[in-house]
Amino acid sequence: MSAFVQYTLQGLAAGGFYALSALGLAVIFGVLGVVNFSHGACYMLGAVIAAVLLAEVGIHFWVALLVVPVIMFGVGVLIERLLVRWLLQLDPLYNFLLTFGLALVLVEAVKRRYGVSGLPYEVPAGLSGQITVAGVGLPAYQVFACLFSVAICLLSWLLLAKTRVGMIVRASTEAPERTRALGINVGLWVTPVFGFGIALAGLAGVLAAPFRAITAEMGSNFVIVLFAVVVIGGLGSILGAVVAGFLVGLVEAYGVAYAPAYAQIAIFVLMAIVILVRPSGLFGREETA
Amino acid sequence: MRSRTITAPLAIAAAASLALAACGGGAGGGPQSGGDSKLSDGKVVIGLLNDQSGVYKDLSGPNSAVAIQLAIDDYKAKYGDKAVAKDIEIIQADHQNKADVANSKAQEMYDRQKADIILDVPNSAAGLAVATQAKAKKRLYINVGAGTTALTGDQCNKYTFHWAYDTAMLANGTAGTITKAGGKRWNIVYPDYAFGQDMNKSFTKVIKANGGTVGESIPTPFPNDNFATFITKAGQGNPDVIGTMNAGGDLINFVKQFNQSSVKGKVQLAVGLMFITDIHSLGADQFAGTQFTEPWYWNFDDTNRKWADRFKEKTNTRPSFAHAANYSAALNYLKAIQEAGTDDADAVVSKLEGKKIDDVFLRNGEVRAADHNVTHDVYLAEVKSPDQVTEEWDLEKIVKTIPAAEAYGDANPACKMG
Amino acid sequence: MPERTEVVTSQPRAGAPRRPLLEVVGLSAWYGEAQVLSDVSLDVGSGEVVTLVGRNGAGKTTLLRSVMGLHKQTRGSVTFEGLEITRRTADARARLGVGWVPDDRGIYATLSVEENLLLPPVVHEEAWPIERVYESFPVLHERRDFPGTKLSGGEQQMLAMARVLRMGARMLLLDEPSEGLAPVIVQRIGEIIREIKGQGVGVLLVEQNVKFAATVADRHYLLAQGRVVEHLDNRQFQDRESELLTYLGM
Numbered sequence: 022m023s024a025f026v027q028y029t030l031q032g033l034a035a036g037g038f039y040a041l042s043a044l045g046l047a048v049i050f051g052v053l054g055v056v057n058f059s060h061g062a063c064y065m066l067g068a069v070i071a072a073v074l075l076a077e078v079g080i081h082f083w084v085a086l087l088v089v090p091v092i093m094f095g096v097g098v099l100i101e102r103l104l105v106r107w108l109l110q111l112d113p114l115y116n117f118l119l120t121f122g123l124a125l126v127l128v129e130a131v132k133r134r135y136g137v138s139g140l141p142y143e144v145p146a147g148l149s150g151q152i153t154v155a156g157v158g159l160p161a162y163q164v165f166a167c168l169f170s171v172a173i174c175l176l177s178w179l180l181l182a183k184t185r186v187g188m189i190v191r192a193s194t195e196a197p198e199r200t201r202a203l204g205i206n207v208g209l210w211v212t213p214v215f216g217f218g219i220a221l222a223g224l225a226g227v228l229a230a231p232f233r234a235i236t237a238e239m240g241s242n243f244v245i246v247l248f249a250v251v252v253i254g255g256l257g258s259i260l261g262a263v264v265a266g267f268l269v270g271l272v273e274a275y276g277v278a279y280a281p282a283y284a285q286i287a288i289f290v291l292m293a294i295v296i297l298v299r300p301s302g303l304f305g306r307e308e309t310a
Numbered sequence: 311m312r313s314r315t316i317t318a319p320l321a322i323a324a325a326a327s328l329a330l331a332a333c334g335g336g337a338g339g340g341p342q343s344g345g346d347s348k349l350s351d352g353k354v355v356i357g358l359l360n361d362q363s364g365v366y367k368d369l370s371g372p373n374s375a376v377a378i379q380l381a382i383d384d385y386k387a388k389y390g391d392k393a394v395a396k397d398i399e400i401i402q403a404d405h406q407n408k409a410d411v412a413n414s415k416a417q418e419m420y421d422r423q424k425a426d427i428i429l430d431v432p433n434s435a436a437g438l439a440v441a442t443q444a445k446a447k448k449r450l451y452i453n454v455g456a457g458t459t460a461l462t463g464d465q466c467n468k469y470t471f472h473w474a475y476d477t478a479m480l481a482n483g484t485a486g487t488i489t490k491a492g493g494k495r496w497n498i499v500y501p502d503y504a505f506g507q508d509m510n511k512s513f514t515k516v517i518k519a520n521g522g523t524v525g526e527s528i529p530t531p532f533p534n535d536n537f538a539t540f541i542t543k544a545g546q547g548n549p550d551v552i553g554t555m556n557a558g559g560d561l562i563n564f565v566k567q568f569n570q571s572s573v574k575g576k577v578q579l580a581v582g583l584m585f586i587t588d589i590h591s592l593g594a595d596q597f598a599g600t601q602f603t604e605p606w607y608w609n610f611d612d613t614n615r616k617w618a619d620r621f622k623e624k625t626n627t628r629p630s631f632a633h634a635a636n637y638s639a640a641l642n643y644l645k646a647i648q649e650a651g652t653d654d655a656d657a658v659v660s661k662l663e664g665k666k667i668d669d670v671f672l673r674n675g676e677v678r679a680a681d682h683n684v685t686h687d688v689y690l691a692e693v694k695s696p697d698q699v700t701e702e703w704d705l706e707k708i709v710k711t712i713p714a715a716e717a718y719g720d721a722n723p724a725c726k727m728g
Numbered sequence: 729m730p731e732r733t734e735v736v737t738s739q740p741r742a743g744a745p746r747r748p749l750l751e752v753v754g755l756s757a758w759y760g761e762a763q764v765l766s767d768v769s770l771d772v773g774s775g776e777v778v779t780l781v782g783r784n785g786a787g788k789t790t791l792l793r794s795v796m797g798l799h800k801q802t803r804g805s806v807t808f809e810g811l812e813i814t815r816r817t818a819d820a821r822a823r824l825g826v827g828w829v830p831d832d833r834g835i836y837a838t839l840s841v842e843e844n845l846l847l848p849p850v851v852h853e854e855a856w857p858i859e860r861v862y863e864s865f866p867v868l869h870e871r872r873d874f875p876g877t878k879l880s881g882g883e884q885q886m887l888a889m890a891r892v893l894r895m896g897a898r899m900l901l902l903d904e905p906s907e908g909l910a911p912v913i914v915q916r917i918g919e920i921i922r923e924i925k926g927q928g929v930g931v932l933l934v935e936q937n938v939k940f941a942a943t944v945a946d947r948h949y950l951l952a953q954g955r956v957v958e959h960l961d962n963r964q965f966q967d968r969e970s971e972l973l974t975y976l977g978m
Binding site: 024028031034035129132140142143144149158160231232235236238246274277278282285 | 363364365366367368369528529530531533534535536538539540542543546558559560561562563566567569570571572587588590591592593595596
Binding site for chain 3: 185188189191192194195196198199200201202203204205206207
């Protein structure tokens with residue numbers, strides 16, 4: 022029984038992190054309709070920048086949590102202005118291919134500069150021990166990562182649901198043309214929203230640095246799990262990404278614990294079932310074309 | 311937005327197809343070709359086929375070409391005008407850790423680029439693919455980077471040699487030493503593909519032979535990011551030792567998460583396959599105290615350090631065992647040409663077979679004729695704690711030398727040369 | 729009814745200001761190769777309600793979209809409050825005071841009723857404060873926290889009109905506001921139109937409901953195959969109501 026509790030808590034801890042990692046993907050898709058395949062590479066970039074800042078400038082974890090998203094926001098703005106913007110009017114496949122290519126370029130660039138073996142990073146002071154939850158010892162850092170992720174998801178939700186900026190973003194998402202006709206320069210909001218999504222990817226990267234290998238390829242497989250999370254949750258839905266993040270974390274943990282041979286497939290089976298029952302995902306809106 | 315209805319399936323299809331893209335395979339064969347003048351095409355062509363962009367790039371990669379060039383320099387310096395091989399060329403290719411790519415690149419090297427030998431080829435599946443080509447083309451192939459025992463087992467052949475290490479040797483070194491020292495009850499975590507399965511079998515065999523037991527062998531996906539639940543499972547039943555057979559980025563993921571888990575401190579961690587590049591990337595503090603088997607270490611003695619200095623001059627980094635092994639393989643291959651007076655493959659093979667070698671890489675080395683496994687002394691290494699580290703790559707302490715006979719055992723009976 | 733090609737442009741009108749609020753001159757529009765508007769000219773004064781009447785496909789909605797700046801394939805000029813706005817984007821036109829109420833009402837499902845009202849920026853000093861909106865439309869106040877699309881069709885129409893009034897639009901482009909609504913609601917919409925007319929707001933109304941149009945409008949343009957074929961004041965329009973109904977196929 023205690024093992025079951027432990028698997029559950031581990032699944033939840035991983036799930037919170039998945040939710041945050043997938044959030045930027047959901048936001049960018051929701052607002053721009055862009056399937057951003059470079060999300061994994063931006064996550065990797067966040068972790069690599071954190072490691073480089075630590076090694077070369079001595080900027081430690083807590084500061085990196087603030088600085089790296091700001092840098093990645095800038096990266097996102099550049100990507101949107103220089104690349105994504107020009108294809109927004111075309112079939113979404115074009116931006117999908119563009120960001121896929123961009124991911125390859127970013128991964129290769131990091132390999133060239135920092136090699137393939139990865140970069141070191143330490144667990145921040147004070148979070149290296151254990152926390153006992155419900156009689157089960159859990160890594161303090163992973164508990165922190167989960168809670169921090171949930172907090173950021175909540176803040177993002179508040180920003181989107183409760184502020185004027187969020188209102189404009191939601192309106193622009195739902196009906197860009199009509200929103201323009203109501204006096205709002207929709208194009209002006211596209212760039213910062215893309216930057217915000219990329220900043221979230223970078224933030225997830227910083228959060229990953231203390232407990233994941235920091236390599237150029239670290240996002241290449243991870244992004245596939247994140248796509249599963251976003252598809253299960255409903256493309257574009259923040260609440261969906263959070264719920265699906267936890268769901269995927271739990272399915273993965275139980276799979277590993279009780280059916281290791283099927284653990285990896287379990288996530289995608291879950292995705293297939295959700296799509297069959299609710300094609301737009303758990304919290305996706307049924308779109309009317 | 312009408313576009314949404316298109317992109318939802320698109321994202322799903324993309325996720326699915328990328329998940330599948332990890333799988334791959336290929337096979338191929340080619341016509342035979344041969345040449346038997348004193349030097350075929352008037353020169354010796356050494357093909358370096360390895361991972362020049364992926365996970366093994368730092369371990370071996372392009373810097374192995376530098377190591378091979380050092381071997382060529384030493385050969386020319388030693389024999390001067392009397393050198394049989396006066397014109398020696400290195401060609402390189404990236405096999406991207408894919409067996410089908412390795413297969414076609416090997417074919418291209420042997421046929422079109424007239425390679426007399428192919429060196430390195432990390433990744434077991436890729437390494438075995440090239441062995442098939444070597445056998446078909448009747449050209450030499452010395453594997454350095456791959457760990458599979460099949461190269462000197464049921465897939466051995468006359469033209470294939472295995473120079474540095476294999477999974478059985480790592481098991482003898484690590485599992486043998488730790489079990490003998492009292493770590494009797496093991497749980498093993500291994501990545502679920504050819505290399506990991508091979509390591510799991512080898513370790514289990516050695517642990518049992520030394521009076522230990524393996525409670526659970528837990529397969530993990532490959533590659534994998536989240537090991538938390540695997541570590542919890544491996545910690546159940548309070549074993550003495552958890553052995554992880556994960557390698558590269560997955561090993562780093564595993565160790566980072568192991569160090570944060572409640573299992574750490576209660577159980578000894580043994581690592582099946584670890585390279586100096588892994589320690590360097592994770593930082594000595596994360597691995598401090600971990601024991602593993604090392605085929606060669608640059609800071610072991612003066613001979614090694616001197617060679618490591620030469621290497622550093624050219625590359626600005628310290629060599630891994632793979633760099634030293636490629637140097638040793640290339641140098642001994644050239645020396646065998648010198649002895650044979652020709653680069654004809656059969657003549658060179660007969661000079662290499664049974665040869666006893668002591669050089670910068672091989673100590674008490676022998677090119678075992680029965681299975682073409684190159685046996686030599688290896689080392690039980692321990693990762694230094696950060697306060698013991700004196701320079702960037704000074705990360706290991708050699709605890710003990712494991713004699714060649716103990717590390718390699720008898721020739722593999724599965725190998726039928728012919 | 730035979731096509732009438734002569735366009736009457738100098739009808740006398742009672743109480744119209746000298747300079748029109750909105751002036752469209754020689755407007756043509758295309759969808760790809762197909763021309764849907766040919767050389768249309770019309771004007772709407774402050775406090776004036778002008779309808780566009782015509783069969784389906786006559787180009788009425790395209791005309792409104794072109795005035796709003798949403799339809800890009802056009803030639804000709806659009807002037808608003810004496811300012812040439814032909815090259816301005818839709819959002820810039822909206823901020824000058826052009827309010828669009830599309831035929832599907834354009835209510836956001838992801839925004840609450842109140843958010844639907846608060847979304848557009850306030851662009852004119854005579855914009856309705858939210859309190860006044862709620863006073864005039866108590867039902868919107870009652871349901872202010874509902875998702876916009878949970879309202880009935882009539883309520884959504886009220887919301888769409890209230891939204892551009894709260895923005896402070898000086899010129900309303902109303903696309904078939906009475907369509908599919910119960911007579912009592914249509915009547916209420918008529919009241920609102922008369923109320924805003926009293927405040928000097930101009931209204932360009934696309935309407936197939938000839939009876940309704942006659943109750944609110946000062947003048948009428950009859951559109952056929954992308955051209956203005958008749959320009960009538962309301963008295964002439966009422967006199968020929970049955971003829972027009974036949975023409976429109978009602």
